[in-house]
Amino acid sequence: MKHTALLIAAISGIMFYISAFSANAEERDTVYVIDIMQDIDKSSLRRLTMGLRDAEACGADYIVLHLDTYGGAVDAADSMRTAILHTPVPVVAFIDMQAASAGALISIACDSIYMRPGASIGAATVVNQNGEVMPDKYQSFMRGMMRATAEAHGRRSDGTWHRDPAIAEKMVDTAGVLSFTPDEAIQARYCEGKAEALDEVIALMGLDDCVIVEQELSPLERFVLFMMSPLLQGIFLMMIIGGIYFEVQSPGLGLPSIIAILGAVLYFSPLYIHGLALNWEIALFVAGLILLAVEIFVTPGFGVAGITGIILALTGLIFAMVDNDVLYFQGRLNLDALLRPCAVVLVSTAAGLTLSIWGASKLYPRKAFSYIAQKTELRGDEGWVGVDTQSVSGLVGTEVRAATEMYPSGKVKIGDRLYEAVMEYGSANAGDILKVVRTEGGRLYCVRLPR
Known part of the structure; x- marks a missing residue:
């Protein structure tokens, strides 16, 4: 009986110690x-x-x-x-x-x-x-x-x-x-x-x-915060401007377009994640790029579409950096909030254009860098000739054959010569018979003849 009481006391002491230790830990x-x-x-x-x-x-x-x-x-x-x-x-x-x-x-x-x-x-x-x-x-x-x-x-x-x-x-x-x-x-x-x-x-x-x-912070969060540094944002802006410049100089979906798109993604992604870039600001930038693409690939020269595209793209880039709550403080427009973003975008744009022009003069003559942009040489022995705008005007009313796909611009062949041409409306496939209805800036504007 005595041994039993001692055993119970020992067990009770151990249980009390364990519970006290657990309570202290908790x-x-x-x-x-x-x-x-x-x-x-x-x-x-x-x-x-x-x-x-x-x-x-x-x-x-x-x-x-x-x-x-x-x-x-x-x-x-x-x-x-x-x-x-x-x-x-x-x-x-x-x-x-x-x-x-x-x-x-x-x-x-x-x-x-x-x-x-x-x-x-x-x-x-x-x-x-x-x-x-x-x-x-x-x-x-x-x-x-x-x-x-x-x-x-x-x-x-x-x-x-x-x-x-x-x-x-x-x-x-x-x-x-x-x-x-x-x-x-x-x-x-x-x-x-x-x-x-x-x-x-x-x-x-x-x-x-x-x-x-x-x-x-997760590696992704640290990376996003790092990507928002002013230095990198300026580099991304120069990638966008430089890519667009090279693409304008030599139209065609090449490396310049890829660089410009990559720069835009890297520029907008961290700003969007952190709530600075809103949907309408990104849409404004995309609309500007679309108008620039129309100017480059569809309409000749550099006119309203190109200028409007540049304005929209720059506006989207600027407003993406602006804190919208500060910009519209108590329902009133605070233009001071635009000063720094405008300075960053405009300085980066100027730097990007300067570097692009300098780079183009250095890189284009070298064959080792010919892959940077599409630079097709228009050789006379391949049927390409310089265009005299006055002589081209005499081709109005002439029937020509489409030498390339025309969606809506392309090339037409008259004899053994190739000419820049644009469809007045619609599109044409290679081999279609077209009629020249007018000329402008050395280009032939054509319509499709009924088959």
């Missing part, structure tokens, strides 16, 4: 870390929303937003602060040196703020791409958003604000914009403490024994 908090060490834009918004979603999915108890930014797009910052305010998981901001402008708004949205010594928060005045202060209606909007964000944290038990809305509003005041050092922020209750590193932040949160999970 009680370890999970901290999910999101790094935002860049300007605030669509890509940083995407990174944050993905991180918040992943943190909830893995059952994180806290989210630490590791922040170092000089600001950025107001609309992206607004979406980021809204996402932070609405997430059920407590969010802690660790300001690793800078939380200026849009970064201040995002930090204030967090439940707690910790700052590295030497860091700063504030200076949330709205400026344009040139650093110039925007009109007061923009500042009023930002002041209201800063106040609302501070008020969202409510009041303390003594009735004072957890984050004083008046202080948040002063960060936007153009007359005397407010910024805080860590000590000043602590005194104003806009910072809970100072920390040199993330480990110290977690210790100040009272989470010495916790599981830290850092956000991991």
